[in-house]
Amino acid sequence: MPIKLPLLLKILVKPDYLPDLDDSEWDLLVRQARASSLLGQIYYLVMEGGYLESVPERVRHHLQSENRYFEAQKKSVLWEIDNISGTLAHLDTPIILLKGAAYLKRGYSVSRGRIFNDIDILVRQDQLDRIEASLKQKGWLSTHLNDYDQRYYRQWMHEIPPLKHHTRGTVLDIHHTILPLTSSNRPDIMKMFDASEPLVNEVNISVLSKTDMFIHSATHLFHESELSHALRDLVDLRLLAEEQGSELFCNELTNRAKELDLSWPVSYALYYLKTILQYQPAECNHDHFGGKEEKTVPLFLAPLFTRAFMPNHHSCTNFFSPVASWLLYIRGHWLRMPFYLLIPHLVRKALARDKNKKKHGRFFLTNLNKGKDMNKMLGTIGLVVGVAGLLLSLFAGIGRISGSYYLMGFQSMTLLNVGISMMVASCMVKLYSE
Amino acid sequence: MKLADISKTDLSNRLKNEGIRLRIGPFVILLNTRIEALSSALKLLYGESELAIDGGFSDFHISLDAPAGLRGYYRPQVLFYFDGQVPFKPLPITHAFPLFEWGLNWCIAKYVHQYLILHAAVLEKNNRSIIMPGPPGSGKSTLCAALALRGWRLLSDEMALVGLEDLSLTPVTRPVALKNESIDIIQRFESDAVLGPLSYDTSKGTVAHLQPPVDSMSRYLEKSGVSYIVMPRYSPESSNEVREMQQSSMLKELIRNSFNYNILREEGFRTACRLVDACGCFTLDFNNLDDALTSMDRVIHNSVNE
Numbered sequence: 001m002p003i004k005l006p007l008l009l010k011i012l013v014k015p016d017y018l019p020d021l022d023d024s025e026w027d028l029l030v031r032q033a034r035a036s037s038l039l040g041q042i043y044y045l046v047m048e049g050g051y052l053e054s055v056p057e058r059v060r061h062h063l064q065s066e067n068r069y070f071e072a073q074k075k076s077v078l079w080e081i082d083n084i085s086g087t088l089a090h091l092d093t094p095i096i097l098l099k100g101a102a103y104l105k106r107g108y109s110v111s112r113g114r115i116f117n118d119i120d121i122l123v124r125q126d127q128l129d130r131i132e133a134s135l136k137q138k139g140w141l142s143t144h145l146n147d148y149d150q151r152y153y154r155q156w157m158h159e160i161p162p163l164k165h166h167t168r169g170t171v172l173d174i175h176h177t178i179l180p181l182t183s184s185n186r187p188d189i190m191k192m193f194d195a196s197e198p199l200v201n202e203v204n205i206s207v208l209s210k211t212d213m214f215i216h217s218a219t220h221l222f223h224e225s226e227l228s229h230a231l232r233d234l235v236d237l238r239l240l241a242e243e244q245g246s247e248l249f250c251n252e253l254t255n256r257a258k259e260l261d262l263s264w265p266v267s268y269a270l271y272y273l274k275t276i277l278q279y280q281p282a283e284c285n286h287d288h289f290g291g292k293e294e295k296t297v298p299l300f301l302a303p304l305f306t307r308a309f310m311p312n313h314h315s316c317t318n319f320f321s322p323v324a325s326w327l328l329y330i331r332g333h334w335l336r337m338p339f340y341l342l343i344p345h346l347v348r349k350a351l352a353r354d355k356n357k358k359k360h361g362r363f364f365l366t367n368l369n370k371g372k373d374m375n376k377m378l379g380t381i382g383l384v385v386g387v388a389g390l391l392l393s394l395f396a397g398i399g400r401i402s403g404s405y406y407l408m409g410f411q412s413m414t415l416l417n418v419g420i421s422m423m424v425a426s427c428m429v430k431l432y433s434e
Numbered sequence: 435m436k437l438a439d440i441s442k443t444d445l446s447n448r449l450k451n452e453g454i455r456l457r458i459g460p461f462v463i464l465l466n467t468r469i470e471a472l473s474s475a476l477k478l479l480y481g482e483s484e485l486a487i488d489g490g491f492s493d494f495h496i497s498l499d500a501p502a503g504l505r506g507y508y509r510p511q512v513l514f515y516f517d518g519q520v521p522f523k524p525l526p527i528t529h530a531f532p533l534f535e536w537g538l539n540w541c542i543a544k545y546v547h548q549y550l551i552l553h554a555a556v557l558e559k560n561n562r563s564i565i566m567p568g569p570p571g572s573g574k575s576t577l578c579a580a581l582a583l584r585g586w587r588l589l590s591d592e593m594a595l596v597g598l599e600d601l602s603l604t605p606v607t608r609p610v611a612l613k614n615e616s617i618d619i620i621q622r623f624e625s626d627a628v629l630g631p632l633s634y635d636t637s638k639g640t641v642a643h644l645q646p647p648v649d650s651m652s653r654y655l656e657k658s659g660v661s662y663i664v665m666p667r668y669s670p671e672s673s674n675e676v677r678e679m680q681q682s683s684m685l686k687e688l689i690r691n692s693f694n695y696n697i698l699r700e701e702g703f704r705t706a707c708r709l710v711d712a713c714g715c716f717t718l719d720f721n722n723l724d725d726a727l728t729s730m731d732r733v734i735h736n737s738v739n740e
Contacts, residue, residue: 023490031495031517058462058491065547072697314518405520406513409503 006316008032012235013278015045019054026059028315035313037232039066040113070113077104080119080170085205087138091130094206096122096196098175098216102207103236105199110239114232116164118171124193125176128160132174139166148224156182178216179223180336184185187260192216211249211256212239218269219262225332226403227308227325234309235274237269239282267296268305276309328400379384382429389422438481444520446473448581453497455486459595459606459654461546462486463538466497467510471631472530477611479531479630479643482651494541498530506580516541529633532641535611541594542606545692548704549595549604551693556589556603557581562661562734563603565594565713567691570638573720576616579644580723581730583624588650589658598705601712602657609643615644617682623723660709662733665717666726674725676738677717683713 007028009097011017017161021029033039043063046052052060081101088095096102098120103111123131127304136142144150144161153161177189196206217240221233241249257266297305307324310316396415399407407415437456440448448454454464458480467590468475486492495517501524502624511524514537525533543551554567555578568574575591581590589605596603609630612620617640620627628645663684664676688706689695695702716733720726732738 027491030491035517035519056491058493061548062493062545065545068547068701069697072699075699406501409501411524 006032006311006313007037008036008231008311008313009276009315011042011045012038013328015049018046018049019051023056023059023193026056030059030062032311032313032315034066036311037115037229038113038235038311039063040070041232041235042113044109044112051083059184065115070115073115074104075113076170077101077119080168081105081205084121084135085203088131088134088268089203090122091127091134091204093124093127093131093204094193094196094198095204096193096206096208098122098208099220102213105205106207108239108243110236110243118173120173120175122175122189122192128174130178132160132163132384133174135163140164140172141166143171148398156180158183178219183336185219185223185261185335187219187262191260210240210244211252212260214244214253214269215257215260215262215266221303222265222268223332223335225329225336227328227332228312228403230305230308231276233273234269238273238277238279241273241279244281247282250281253284264296271297272305272309276306301331302356305330325403378429382426384426385422385429386426389419389426391419391422392416392422393419395419405421435485436481437477437483437485438637440477440485442474442477443476446470449473449476452488453556455488455490455492456480456609457484457486457654458538459490459590460604461493461542462491464492464495465534467530468499468500469527471528471674472498472512472534475531475630475643476534478526478628479645482646482648494538494545496534496537496541498534498537500527501560525636528631529636529641531630531643532611532633532636535608535643536543538608542593546595547694547697550695550698550702550709552594552596553592553691553693554594555591556594557606558587558589558603559585559731559734561658563589563658564662564664564730564733565596565603565660565709566664566666567594567687568666569691573616573666573726575610575612576619576668576732577666577720577723577726579610579616579620579627580613580623580727581645582610582650582725583620583627584732587653587658588646596660596705596709597657598698598701601705601709603660604657605650605654607646607654609646612642612644614639619723620644622708660713661712662716663710664715664730664733667717667719668721669719670721672719672721674721674729675719676729676733677719678738679715679717681710681715685710696700 007025011238029042030039039062046055046063053389055063077100081097085095097105100111100114100116101119103114103122124346131348140163142150142161143164144153153159158177158180159173163172163174164170165172178187178192179185192208192212195209195212197209198206207213214237217233217236221227221230221237224230224233232405246252253266257263270281270284273281303320304324304327307321308328310321393416396407396412396419400412400416405412439446440454445454447474449465449467453464456463456476457464465476489630497515498512499515501513510527512527512530512533513520513524514522514533516537522533522537544648552565552567553569554565555574557564557566557578559581566574566578578588578591588607588610589603590607591610592608593606594603595606612629617629617632621629630643630645633641665679665684665687685706688709689703692702692706695706698705714733718726718729718733720729
């Protein structure tokens with residue numbers, strides 16, 4: 001599918017165009033960048049190129065406001081990291097900062113203008129209980145209080161339920177590995193621990209090595225089920241690769257990815273850096289993933305990701321976008337959670353119950369056989385309503401989880417409730433018919 | 435060209451298609467809607483606003499529309515779109531105008547940080563400006579409406595935009611939001627007051643907006659210096675009294691009533707300190723509008739203690 005390159009991508013590929021933009025191009029650029037969480041990045045591209053003078057005054061205010069927002073977040077995150085570090089110092093266990101917090105603490109160019117919501121840390125699994133207990137004493141409270149959610153996180157996920165500070169509202173994600181425990185990829189996290197680098201002037205704060213940062217970011221991006229920040233994440237990867245600056249980077253990256261059994265996300269990353277951002281790390285060509293790289297992203301996935309990497313703005317979407325994001329959503333869950341365990345399990349349970357009913361003569365087919373027309377009709381109505389309700393609930397539920405608050409003009413939750421009511425009603429009808 | 439200069443049908447056509455670029459204070463807002471009632475409310479309440487020429491940079495892309503599909507027919511609702519995103523839950527379609535106003539407040543509070551933004555009314559008379567911060571229920575909007583109707587220049591009813599460098603006040607003149615009893619009070623106070631449509635049962639009760647004075651609207655680019663900060667406090671039992679307020683207490687009030695203090699941090703703190711230093715700080719207790727107006731005149735004539 002031919003895609004006209006959106007303005008934001010043109011600028012990310014070639015910031016030299018910035019001083020030539022007219023007012024209406026700026027209008028589009030600011031909107032596309034804001035929707036893709038890349039407005040802060042645009043501010044830095046403008047500053048780096050020395051283009052501020054050429055930016056219309058009105059636009060300058062928006063860029064500078066975004067930067068003020070970023071600076072405020074930076075201060076509070078750095079403060080919060082100090083605080084967490086102090087709270088956990090007596091445990092004498094390394095706290096590895098991940099993603100945004102790590103980039104900030106390292107002062108990498110990727111952190112500039114990058115807005116993020118949660119602080120992510122990685123800790124040793126055997127230290128989780130002590131860490132959680134110490135944080136809870138200092139006012140960090142678990143956000144998911146019901147038993148099911150707690151079990152979901154603790155048994156299946158790569159992190160415990162996020163903690164939230166009860167007065168400041170900061171959210172802290174505590175990971176003990178980098179991918180869900182149920183996912184098909186199970187990289188050896190100890191290798192990442194071993195290569196992590198303590199920060200100078202810090203007691204217990206470390207970060208991943210540069211190479212591992214790239215691999216971690218790529219792994220997350222291509223395991224993600226919600227790709228609303230996909231382009232921002234790809235820009236992160238470019239800046240991380242540029243940060244390496246070494247000609248050996250590609251060699252290191254390839255070997256390390258193999259070692260961690262994470263070659264495919266890295267090769268996907270290199271492929272999309274090249275196709276979307278027209279960026280190729282030094283020496284990353286035919287010897288590495290290059291040459292074969294077109295084959296590394298399966299044919300059916302490639303166009304989906306290409307869509308997902310377009311700016312998250314209505315000027316860049318088409319009829320295919322919602323389909324692509326839905327399919328990627330399913331794919332993300334497929335990688336994270338064993339649907340293939342969950343669905344057979346549910347189906348088996350349902351069938352087992354039907355068998356049971358038949359034995360007791362309560363299954364609706366037995367009623368049909370009795371030839372009671374009224375009951376037959378009621379039974380059929382009940383079945384139709386029940387199935388429709390089930391489908392509606394599924395539709396609304398999936399829609400809501402994938403971020404659509406509104407479906408066909410109704411709130412998703414309203415539709416879900418209607419679906420559930422239909423199922424309840426169908427049960428009543430079927431009970432009556434028997 | 436002003437909004438009022440466009441004919442009713444022309445306006446609703448433009449709102450449905452390319453949109454209008456409305457100048458509101460220092461901002462240009464590209465606005466789209468298919469809702470006729472909103473179109474006429476805009477024509478009434480923003481009639482004196484200038485239109486920017488088509489194309490060019492708009493600060494905020496806003497549209498308000500009914501949700502698509504079946505939901506549009508059953509108890510119709512209105513959604514606020516910020517450049518395609520929906521930041522709020524829908525409201526009944528009769529609340530379209532208040533939703534536009536609240537949505538615009540949200541846009542400014544979220545994306546504009548070149549000013550210290552205070553939740554306050556701003557008015558000016560004889561080149562002396564007053565910032566009136568006040569929590570809901572303090573009578574701020576009612577007093578603001580009364581002052582605007584008695585010849586004060588209205589710079590803002592809701593947000594004071596304070597320049598970080600020069601402490602100048604940038605007008606963002608918009609209709610004054612009146613709630614519940616205030617609507618009747620203002621209608622009794624000035625029978626010529628032009629009010630927009632009533633919206634019942636909003637989260638703030640019944641809401642109506644007062645058309646801003648023509649003169650204030652036409653001076654939308656004219657910044658002003660600041661002289662006084664007055665905290666109004668309405669209570670039916672209180673007497674009318676203007677009292678000087680400690681600078682430190684006023685500083686706390688400003689910070690509490692600021693939308694973006696947490697983002698401006700040190701810069702915001704310094705600006706608020708300088709603002710308090712540069713201004714006379716007062717509290718104004720009042721139980722009726724006429725006496726409150728007299729008190730406000732005494733404030734700007736430096737005759738509070740006489």
